[in-house]
Amino acid sequence: MSEQSTIFRETQQRIASWLHNCADQLTLSMSLGIFGDHSFARYIASELKQQGFNKITFISSNCSSSKLDDLPVIKPADEQLAALNAIFLGSMALPQSQQKILEDNGYNGAIFAVPDGQTMCTEPRFDPTDKHALAALKNKHKGETFFVIGNGPSINATPPEQLKDGIFMAGNGILLRTEFRPDYYFLIDSICVDAWQPIIESLTVPILAVSHLAERMQGINNTLFYPVSYQTELADLNPADTGFFSGNTIICPMILFATYMGAKRIVILGVDNNYSKLATKNYHFHKDYYKNTDLVIDESTGKNLELRQQTGILHAVRTAQSMGVEVVDATPVDNNLGLVKADYHQFI
Template identity: 25%
Template sequence: MNPKALIKRIVPNRVWQFGRSSWDGIQRIPGRVEAALHPWRRDSIQKLRALKDVHKGERCVIIGNGPSLNKTDIQKIRDEYSFGLNRIYLAWEEWGFTTSYFLSVNDLVIEQCAHEIMALSLPVFISWRAHRWLEPQDNLHFLYTTYTGPKFAKDVSKRVWEGATVTYTALQLAYHMGFSTVVLIGVDHSFSSKGKPNQTVESQGDDPNHFSPHYFGKGFRWQLPDLETSEVAYQMAHRAFLADGRQVLDATVGGKLQVFPKVDFDQYFGK
């Protein structure tokens, strides 16, 4: 048994998690200081603070990228405030409208799609780690996101835990903006591709896991999902919204996620 496994076996889990979180926090200090001093990040902090509660009491839709989008009458939400994630823009021409906001925090997605992201004109939110592939723009907001240190950020001008899914980051952003009701669609929470969570793989053909076969098409590098960690994150989001008298609803057609209350998409958004 390796030393790390032995320590985890002896030390109570709560103590182990506290120690790990503390150590992760110490390791993040240099990066946080560097980011805080960078003019691009400082500018983003001010822009993010200005967005605090700008949609207080309103409703929004967070649009995942699962195949269920192809079974969803997307025109019913064209007039809703909405968050689009990663390569959602591949669907915009067919839809005839764009989302209100765009978000991506995955390094591989941003690196390979930087020129597409830079061409977007709507408000864009990107992980600070990816600033090396981008240039500052008025519509660009850099979020200081991390892989470790589980938390639900009620103020996204500060550190934001990614929770192994961009959807969780979107939930924190929606909370920050003050939305009282968030509706999830396209969050299928299931993948045909199997393997070690977070492992980087290269697509060998059409993408079966998203709404378009070209989403992560042949040659695209991406990371296999970590559904277990994302469920932990979703539980944190559920509790945070409820504690503040707000709600997250799941209107995904045939979605497998069981954390949030389910609503029927067509009934909820009407005919």
């Protein structure tokens, strides 16, 4: 059996120690809340249940169901919030934001947040990472130009099919462009597996997917799973041991992997990042990007999403630049990144 990543084991140990310290301050009869409905929040709930706590409620601003994992779900503004004796923050990346929401809604009980969560893996439940396979990617394409290709509408004006030389990285719905296949295909969201699984299963190129998709992608060949953390200041790139952050967009891990693989230059395409400015609701290059999904982003949500993705992408860019990689942006729209612009036509 190949050596596995240490980040998962370290995450589990750190969470277990933190929860043990928290539990020492509580009694089993207390009513507990967990703010969040994603993997880490649900992991906290499962661990607390194993310790004997059975009065647990999820707090979620977005969950449309009244139950999650057979536990009740309430909104932050629900009057039941005040009855909770303590609340665990289910965000590793932004616990301060969650705490502010609770305080704004009048909660004044005990609040627990995992220390230094941004350095942990967001999926402690799985350990599928093959450390040796990740190590084999280091400097695999040393000195080459990488194209990091997003799914914004602008790639219809800068089609990746016309690119001739370089290493091509793309992900998610790029598979709808039937005449183009990247050299490396990336996945970070389960919705993408649901939308395009038959095409994903037919791919012959390497697939780089985040670890929390391991169960969903069992049996799909050519797939290498890597851990995700929210740690953005990386002194050294070692995806197996430190994880790569998602930055709320697949562009971030692509930039980091391009750097890890030895890129001399990275050219960004199709990263529009202007959800709040679009007159139409075509956020992607294909009008039916997500079938059966009426995706509508209001201006406020769009601005927030732009800022979060801008922050993540620029973190990844700074990491690449600190390691001597030139990064240019050939996206032909204003995408709030402020990167050096390049003309797409020089690459075809």
